[in-house]
Amino acid sequence: MSSKDGQQPSSPDATAPPTVAPVSDVPPSVRVHHFDELSERTQHALATASPAGSLDIDPATSRLSRGDVVVFTDYVRVK
């Protein structure tokens, strides 16, 4: 639903499973989601992985992409 494209920094290894890590600063160009925008499946994966760890989602079907920030109990960034 977002019109903000081209915000995913290229990853050194795009095949590696995504992980999350806390961030404190959010630059204006980053795509940000609130936890409530995510599917139940992604919410579960994120709650399990937070604040840092590997994120058990299928990047092809999840709304989350590498580089995105999610507002949960911490701000976490998908890497």
Next chain:
Amino acid sequence: MREIAIHINPEYKRRVMSQSYVIVGDGIAGASAAETLREEEPDADITIITDEGEPLYNRILIKEFAKGKLPEAPISIHDESWYDDRDVDLELNTLVTDIDPEGHTVTAHDGTEYDYDKLLLAIGGTPTQLPVENSDAEGIHHFWTFQDARDIKEHIEGADNSVVIGAGLLGIDLAAITAAQEVEGKYLMRGKAWWRYALSEEGAEIIHEALRERNVEPVFDSGVDYFEVDENDRVTTAVDPNGDRYDADFVGIAIGLNFNTEILGGTDIEYDNGIYTDEFMRTNHDDIFAAGDITEFHDLILGDRAQNGAWGSAKEQGTIAAKNMVDYGSEEFRWVSSYSITHFDFPFLSFGHPTLGDDHVEAKYSDTEWRRLAIKDGKIVGGVLIGDLSPQTKYKKLMREQVDVSGQKEVLVKQDFQLDDLEGAAAEQ
């Protein structure tokens, strides 16, 4: 000259002539409907009308902006080019004041008329004003739009002390904003617990404690009788019904929403608190649909009318409404809504209708872990999870599938509850 009436079969018209869709409201419900309509009907005329001055933004992130934690840019979801690219006419700063269901037109404040074949009302609500003396003074804020968030941010950054009123999901956002901006605050509540219709005092105490840690003091059995103002009509003090006085140069009020039904006044569109729809989001008029917070929809899970106030539900209703505007009956709305709070170190999630039910069960597992399920006629209708969200999927499944859990309340709140723990018919899920 003789007039000839030509009747065009609606199905023929749908396939051969381009349909015209008008959507009132560019919140998440209206915008997701526009997106779906364009996908389903590449040639249709689509107009989206909003009284706000900016296109769709992320209403559930504006609190983070007001806290000073997010810049403006990521909060915008669509810029105007999104509408251009999809050939959707966007009318900003345009308030619809009239609907003529027979004539198939809506009229805006400036007299402009918009014809429609199908109309979607995705018009949401407006914060309720507190009916007390000086409640319109400078420094008193309500919270719904991005512009409200900008005003709140600007003001709270220079404030010395604050009062927040409204012990619900929006009130706590205001309290969290005062906390994040390090402004000492009092959070005035009726009763003895935050969100007392969904949480017991034991559950709410987890929230109270988290607020206290952030220098926001919950004040129980309170509220506001009137506000005092200075010579510039700026708020200085909130006085509660007990006569207790709380100095505040920032006040946030979130005591509920008035749904924007006034434009239905001259019509026979059925509504009460919100607009009545069936499970296909259609009103009592074949060509008028509604979606989002504004609907009192036929909830297939509850078997009753219900109203949701959550982002995910509004988005889904917009999508479902659009599909049924194109092809009525094609997809029903069957959804368990959820709403979380992300202000604290522990997660909080409410789902379904946690304030309903004729029975409930709750359990506390630690200082930051607690659960409550609301039950009606032996079935889960909602709940609140604090600290551990992992059972969310299981409870929602039981609710969605209307599983009878009678007599198994204690099993449901076992800390590591699994669906297999249930006995009888419930176990087959």
